[in-house]
Amino acid sequence: MTRLSEYWLPTEKQDRPDAEAISHRLMVRAGLVRQLGAGMWTWLPAGWRVHERAVQIIREEMNAIGGQEMLMPVLQPAESWRKSGRLGIEELFKLTDRKGSELVLAMTHEEAVTTHVAQIVSSYRDLPLILYHFQVKERDEPRPRAGVLRTREFIMKDSYTFDRDAEGLEERYQLHVGAYDRILDRTGLEWYRVQSDVGMMGGLGAHEYMAPCAAGENEVALAPGFAANVEVASAFAQPVELPPSQPAPERVSTPGLTAVAGVAGFLGLPAGALLKAYPVVLDDARLVMVLVRGDHRVNEIKLAAVLGKPSRPARSEEIESQLGPPGFIGPVGLDGRVEILLDEAVDLAGSYVTGANVPDAHLRGVTPGRDFQFRPADVREVCVGDTVNGHPIRIERAIEVGNIFKLGTRYSEPLGASYLDASGREQAIWMGSYGIGPARIVAAAVEQFADEHGISWPSALAPFAVHLVAVGKRDTEERAAADELYETLRAGGIEVIYDDRDVRLGEKFADAELLGCPVRLTVGRQALADKEAELQLRRGLQRAPGLAIGGARADLIRALEELCQGLP
RNA sequence: CGGGGAGUGGCGCAGUCUGGUAGCGCACCCGGCUGGGGGCCGGGCGGUCGCAGGUUCAAAUCCUGUCUCCCCGACCA
Numbered sequence: 001m002t003r004l005s006e007y008w009l010p011t012e013k014q015d016r017p018d019a020e021a022i023s024h025r026l027m028v029r030a031g032l033v034r035q036l037g038a039g040m041w042t043w044l045p046a047g048w049r050v051h052e053r054a055v056q057i058i059r060e061e062m063n064a065i066g067g068q069e070m071l072m073p074v075l076q077p078a079e080s081w082r083k084s085g086r087l088g089i090e091e092l093f094k095l096t097d098r099k100g101s102e103l104v105l106a107m108t109h110e111e112a113v114t115t116h117v118a119q120i121v122s123s124y125r126d127l128p129l130i131l132y133h134f135q136v137k138e139r140d141e142p143r144p145r146a147g148v149l150r151t152r153e154f155i156m157k158d159s160y161t162f163d164r165d166a167e168g169l170e171e172r173y174q175l176h177v178g179a180y181d182r183i184l185d186r187t188g189l190e191w192y193r194v195q196s197d198v199g200m201m202g203g204l205g206a207h208e209y210m211a212p213c214a215a216g217e218n219e220v221a222l223a224p225g226f227a228a229n230v231e232v233a234s235a236f237a238q239p240v241e242l243p244p245s246q247p248a249p250e251r252v253s254t255p256g257l258t259a260v261a262g263v264a265g266f267l268g269l270p271a272g273a274l275l276k277a278y279p280v281v282l283d284d285a286r287l288v289m290v291l292v293r294g295d296h297r298v299n300e301i302k303l304a305a306v307l308g309k310p311s312r313p314a315r316s317e318e319i320e321s322q323l324g325p326p327g328f329i330g331p332v333g334l335d336g337r338v339e340i341l342l343d344e345a346v347d348l349a350g351s352y353v354t355g356a357n358v359p360d361a362h363l364r365g366v367t368p369g370r371d372f373q374f375r376p377a378d379v380r381e382v383c384v385g386d387t388v389n390g391h392p393i394r395i396e397r398a399i400e401v402g403n404i405f406k407l408g409t410r411y412s413e414p415l416g417a418s419y420l421d422a423s424g425r426e427q428a429i430w431m432g433s434y435g436i437g438p439a440r441i442v443a444a445a446v447e448q449f450a451d452e453h454g455i456s457w458p459s460a461l462a463p464f465a466v467h468l469v470a471v472g473k474r475d476t477e478e479r480a481a482a483d484e485l486y487e488t489l490r491a492g493g494i495e496v497i498y499d500d501r502d503v504r505l506g507e508k509f510a511d512a513e514l515l516g517c518p519v520r521l522t523v524g525r526q527a528l529a530d531k532e533a534e535l536q537l538r539r540g541l542q543r544a545p546g547l548a549i550g551g552a553r554a555d556l557i558r559a560l561e562e563l564c565q566g567l568p
Numbered sequence: 569c570g571g572g573g574a575g576u577g578g579c580g581c582a583g584u585c586u587g588g589u590a591g592c593g594c595a596c597c598c599g600g601c602u603g604g605g606g607g608c609c610g611g612g613c614g615g616u617c618g619c620a621g622g623u624u625c626a627a628a629u630c631c632u633g634u635c636u637c638c639c640c641g642a643c644c645a
Contacts, residue, residue, distance in 0.1 A: 013594075013606065014580060018573095018638045038637065089645065108645080142569075142643055150644085217644085405645095471604060506605030524604060 002464065003486075004499040004511075008045050010034075011511050021215035023443035024147030026455050030514045032463075039144025039152030046497075046515065047442075049463040051155075054187065054438035055134055057460065058157045061183045065175040067130040067159055072112040074136050078102035080111040083414045091139045105138035110411045110433055113160045117429065118417035124164050127419060127429065128172055132159030134438075146215050148439045149399065155439065161432040162412075164421065166204075169406055169430040173205070176404050176434045180209055184401070187441055188458025188568060190448055194220050195228040196403060197301050204406035209436070210398035213447035220398050223388040231301040234378050235386035235393050237345035240272030240293065245351040246365030249332055252353075255360040258327025260294040263362055267353060271295040274353045275346065275366070277329045279314040279338075282307065287314060287322050291331060291354075292343040292380045299381035306341065306377045323357060330354030331372040332363055342374035399444045402436035449539070455516030456538045459567045464497040466560070467517040468533075469508045471524030482523035485533060485549055492557035513538070518567045519560075521547060539568060 009031040019025040027033045032047030043051055059069065078094065081087040081104050087094075093105035106112065113131055121127065137156045144150050161172035177193070184191040189211050196208040208229055210220050221233040228234075257263045264271045274294030280303070281287055288311065290298055304310050316326050322338065323329045331340045331354060346352070346368060353364045368374055386393050409428040412418065417429045442461065449456040459465065466489060470482035479500075486498040497517065499508045512520050522534040532546030544563075549556060 012579075016638095017580075020639070035637090086645070091644070110645095139644085143641090145639085473603070504603075504606065506607085509605050511606090522604085526604080 002497045004497060005501045007497065009497075009511075009515070010044070011514055013510075019147065021146035021149060021443075021447070022213075022450050023149065023215060023446040026446055026450055026514070027147055027443070030455055030516070033148060035147075039141055039150070041148050041151055041153075046463040050442050050457070050461050051438050053461050053463075054441045055155075055157070057186045058183050058436055058438065059134075061179040061186070062130075062132050062157070062159060064182075065130065065179045067132045067179075069133060070131055071133045072106075072109050072116075072135060074106050074138060076104055076106050076112055078104050080115050080415060084111050084114075084411055085414065086111070091141065093138050093140050106135075107137055107139045108156075108433070108435070109133070109135065109158055110160065110407070110431075111415065114411045114415040114417050114431070117162055118412070118415050121162065121417065121419055121429065124419050124421050124427075127162055127164050128168050129162040130159060130172060130175070131162075132157060132434075147443065149215060149443050150217070151439070154437060157436045157438065159434045161434070162417070163430040163432075164419070164427065165430055166408075169204075169408070169432055173404065173406055173432050176432070177207070180402055180404060180434070180436065183436065184209055184211075186460055187445065188460050189401075189441065189444055191401070192220055192222065192227045192398065195232055197229065197231045197305075198405070204408045206403060206405045208400050209402035209404075211401050211441070211444035211448065212396045212398045213444055214397060215443075215447050216397035216399040218398050218400050219395050221382045221386075221393045221395050223391040223393045226388040226391075226393070230382055230395060231299065232305075233382045233393075234302075235382045235388050237293070237296065237380075238272075238385040238387070239347075240270050240295070242273050242347065242350045242352070243269060243364070245349070245367060249363040249366045249371055251356055251358075251361050252364055253360060254328075254362045257360075257362075263353065264294060267362075267364065269353065273351075275330070277331065277355055279319055279323060279329065280307075280311040281314045281318060282311050283309060287318065287338045288341060289323070289329070289331060289334070289338050290341045290343070290379055291346065291374070293345055294353075296343065296345060296380040296383065298379055302381075303341075303377075303379045306379055324355065325357075325359045328355040328359060328361060329357055330363060330366070331374065332366055333357060334372065336373065340372060340374040341377045341379060342368055343380045344376055344378045345380055399440055399447070401440045401444055402434075404434045405432060407431040407433055450516075451541075453510075453541065454514035457516045457518060459518050459564060462517050463515065464495045464517045465519060465564050466494055466496040467512045467515065467520045468496050468498045469505070469512060469520060469522045470498070470500050471505055471522060471527075474502060478523060478525050478528050481528050481549070485521070485523055488549075488553050488556060489560070492553065492560075494557065494560060513541070519564065523549075535563075537567065 011031045012029045015025050034042045036042055095103050134157050138153050141152050144152055163169045192210045194208050194210050196206045198206050219230040221228050221230050254263055260271050260274050271294040275291045276294050278290040278298045292298055319326045348368050352366045353362050354366045356363045412429040412431055418426050421427050445461050446455050470479055472478035489496045516538055518538050520536045527533050531550035533549050535544045535547050537544055
């Protein structure tokens with residue numbers, strides 16, 4: 001039943017003043033979603049249709065690689081989370097039942113699926129397996145934002161693979177790469193598959209699927225043949241013109257100049273001719289000095305990977321007591337008291353300016369290796385101007401719509417998921433986990449294709465293929481013609497929303513453009529005279545040749561189907 | 569967790585500083601005109617001013633506490 005006079009599509013003329021992201025604004029205005037609380041969203045009928053179109057594409061591609069759909073509960077015993085070591089996660093909702101039993105609301109389903117597999121699988125003959133479900137995820141996000149982009153409850157397709165060994169995992173992983181590539185292609189989104197951080201879980205490899213748009217919370221670095229989350233990206237730095245080398249470091253007075261820009265300006269050097277000292281403290285309270293070029297920034301995720309453990313920036317009093325005055329610290333003369341990590345973008349033969357470890361002074365003519373010992377490491381964040389294989393990189397904001405992750409035995413070991421191999425030996429099962437968020441796909445589609453009039457859906461996701469607008473009042477000839485066309489389209493299997501409301505035409509057109517179905521058909525007096533419904537394509541608001549409505553119904557349906565096939 | 573802002577009919581807001589009859593636009597209901605880009609006229613319905621406590625003859629307004637929501641940052645297994 002998709003007559004607008006009876007359909008629950010609460011559109012709004014005005015934007016919500018507090019909605020910033022395009023998708024947040026338009027999805028509320030178009031009547032697709034409504035907010036219930038912070039990070040809690042209801043999908044209204046038209047919005048749910050879009051969501052389910054994304055779901056169906058995902059389901060078909062998962063089935064195509066041999067995935068088996070199932071359903072696991074959100075409410076779970078805390079025990080397996082304790083075993084896996086994830087009970088302490090702050091984002092995990094925890095609760096107790098009336099008997100005092102500890103429960104959690106699952107944020108993903110590794111614990112549940114691995115528990116089942118541990119119980120059920122016992123032989124190498126039972127493997128491999130690809131299991132998946134669409135299920136609600138609960139996460140106590142510190143800051144939900146941007147409509148459905150970051151919520152505390154959302155539906156995710158998560159799949160889990162179980163293999164005998166690393167080679168099997170690689171195979172299952174590649175199947176997911178193929179499936180995810182096809183899913184993203186089919187949605188009509190612009191997207192990238194990027195290398196990503198394996199996180200604190202220490203996985204064996206991971207990729208993210210990113211949809212570029214302004215509301216994105218991630219940044220991706222891109223060049224021909226190269227795509228990576230800036231969290232992990234590495235590239236060649238643009239060279240810097242350095243001053244001539246000196247036989248030994250020389251102290252220069254730099255009163256009050258604690259920032260790179262100030263020192264560089266004062267000495268007439270580019271920022272890249274300085275070495276910026278970034279002291280961090282490890283969990284065992286050990287201090288490490290990280291040095292990057294003055295025009296670069298430390299990437300804390302890459303740093304954590306190099307250090308093998310998390311660190312935090314050192315506090316002023318720690319810097320003061322162990323190194324020197326904050327703002328004037330440097331690597332020279334520390335005599336091995338603190339470890340020094342030197343970023344690989346630093347020219348080892350170069351002559352640099354560093355802090356002197358005394359107030360209001362820097363050293364110039366400092367050369368790594370000669371003047372201080374160090375461990376080389378790639379710890380800087382890539383930036384515009386860097387190159388990969390000679391191509392300059394660009395950096396774009398993007399929404400993470402999916403991720404795939406080689407887990408290895410991270411969960412199978414603590415949860416006891418093992419099998420007997422052909423020789424009767426017990427082996428840990430090798431796992432992978434793979435997530436994709438239909439809501440984020442939907443929001444990304446809004447972000448990528450909206451214009452000043454509203455949403456413009458890719459055909460694959462549109463709530464309806466055709467938005468049919470009746471012009472005339474009730475009980476007129478043109479209204480009767482529109483009614484008839486609606487019934488014809490329905491009978492022909494076309495997904496159509498029919499605006500039969502008794503409101504002004506301007507309001508109908510405005511709502512049609514807001515909702516963003518790919519094809520708009522209008523039936524009024526002119527159409528009736530020409531025996532053609534007026535046709536406008538939503539993408540670009542192009543007027544197209546009319547659709548003949550006088551002839552055979554089958555011809556009309558075929559013409560419309562052909563038209564829809566060709567739309568983006 | 570740090571910083572900023574906001575809670576007043578369904579929605580968007582004014583009123584709060586300086587306490588004294590709760591108001592405007594949209595939406596909604598009724599009637600009429602109009603009918604190819606959010607139209608016009610007339611009449612109506614609808615609000616314990618987030619919640620709790622306090623001050624006062626009197627509180628949307630002053631005081632205290634508390635809850636919720638939004639934005640920026642931190643965080644995001």
